[in-house]
Amino acid sequence: MSTFEVVEICAGAGGQALGLEKAGFEHALAVELDGNACKTLEANRPNWKVAQGDVADEDVWRPADHRGVSLLAGGVPCPPFSIAGKQLGANDERDLFAWAVEQVAVVQPRAVLLENVRGLSMPRFAGYRQHVLDRLTQLGYVADWRLLQASDYGVPQLRPRFILVALRPEYAPYFHWPEPQDHPPTVGETLVGLMGANGWSGAAAWAKKANKIAPTIVGGSKKHGGADLGPTRAKRAWAEIGVDALGVADAAPTGDTPSDFRPKLTCEMVARIQGWSDEYAWQFTGRKTTRYRQIGNAFPPPVAHAVGAAVMSALKRRGTPREIESSEHDPVYKALRSTSEYLSPERLMKNAGLQDAAELERRISLLSRDFEVEIRTVGTKTGYRLGKFKAFVGQEDHERHDLFLKYRARIS
Structure with missing residues (x-):
């Protein structure tokens, strides 16, 4: 094919979009809930078709209209799997991962790329991940997961992302996960020019001290207040680098700022740490807190480019x-x-290759958070059977619809 089109869901403000464009994909459509992020997409790529609204609403876009597209991609909401959250998974109204996988049956792309937080790689979600792999196999795709570190691809930040890639069988043997690059630049090396842009005499000394990569940038949610650089642990890490993480600055320090001043970062600096640069040029629209959230919640463009x-x-x-x-x-x-059939604990342990009954109970407990696990007791014998997946995959009667409407204003 002469062109390789991508449909991107939950596109955010364009981190993945820009990386995919650099890789040679052309956007047939970008779908995003947040109006501010949509304005940023439209400001940077006026020729793209951008659809604003709930990605699971067919009044916003129709997956069947894009059947056969080269790539279906997206960064579906992270809170259902975030280690910092409750890890509700399939029981979280923001969970769209399983729904996105079901759209593969409709769109029938040649390839799929979905990214999320590191939490999805944890044992808590082993059953969820297995369901996704098995479902993609049923749909005729070869799928794999990989935890990638943004710092391995030139991004000066600790930002692990859990990536799912699936391809049709004729393409799958040619897919190789991108190899890590050389060591990333430090925060100081990355920001020294921006930090000294307004004449601050302490910029060079500050950059020398800021000789590490950054902790993970946290975009935050609409439930909380203004922009800052994360929870207490992250703030301590920023302080060691020489950054005041209690908020985001409007501008770099000026010429009359003391040389030993501990600066805050501007949105432009945060964007640079996320991987935007002259090579990955992008402008963000809206007020400071809005811009910060767009930047902080993004998939770093260099990582998206590599994958x-x-x-x-x-x-x-x-x-x-x-x-x-x-x-x-x-x-x-x-x-x-x-x-x-109902499987006894003994048979289930044998089939699963487990030796410890306590480990079986632990795994059943985790599995039951995302699936209905039926337990039948007859006399002294217990049996287990797997019931339905609790996640939203498009059901008209799923409670996700009411919860989404109730909490829509604070979903990010």
């Missing part, structure tokens, strides 16, 4: 094909899913 380029290479069948290895995340889920 997007790997997907593009696979779609063009470049390089040496590899052997496809199966990926297993939850043997208990797989054992339960393999039959409609």
Whole structure:
């Protein structure tokens, strides 16, 4: 094909979009809930079609209209899986990961790219991940997960992202996860020019002290107040670098600022730490707090570029094909899913390769948070059977609809 189009859901303010564009994809559509982020997308790429609203609402866009697109991509909401949150997963009204996977059956893209927070890689969500892999296999795709560190791709920040890539079988052998690059620049090296832009004499000395990469930028949510650089632990890490994390500045320090001053970062500086630069040029619209949230919640463009380029290479069948290895995340889920019968603890442990009954109970407990696990007791014997997935996948009667409407104003 001469062009490789992408439909991007939950596009945010354009971090992934810019990276995918750099990798050679052309946006057929970008869908985003937040109006401020949509304005930023439209300001930077007036020729793109941007749809604002609930991505699961067919009045906003119709997945079937984009059948056969090269890539379906997105950064669906992170709070359902965030370590800092309650990790409600399938029970969180913001969870759209399972729904996004179901759209693969409708859109039938050649490739899928979905990213989320590190929390989704934890044992808590082993069953959820296994369900996603199994569902994509049913739909005819070869899928894999990988935890990537933004700092491995030139971004001066600790920002792990859990990435799902799925491709049709004819392309999957040509997909290789991008190799890590050399060490990223430090915060000081990245920001010294911006920090000294208004004549601050202490910029060079500050940059020398700020000789580490940054902690993860936290975009925050609409439930809380203005912009700052994260919780107490992150603020301590910023203080060690020489940054006042209690808020975001309007401008860099001026010429009359004391040389030993501890500066705050501006939105432009935060964007630079997120990977935007002269190479990844982008402008953000709105007031300071709005801009900060757009920047802080983004997928760093250089990381999206690296993964997007790997997907593009696979779609063009470049390089040496590899052997496809199966990926297993939850043997208990797989054992339960393999039959409609009730399985005894002994049989379930044997099928799942477990030796410890306590470990089986722990895994059943985790699994039951995202799935209905039926338990039947007959006399002294107990049996388990896997019930339905609790996540929203498009059901008209799912409680997600009412909860979404109730909390829409604070969803970010």
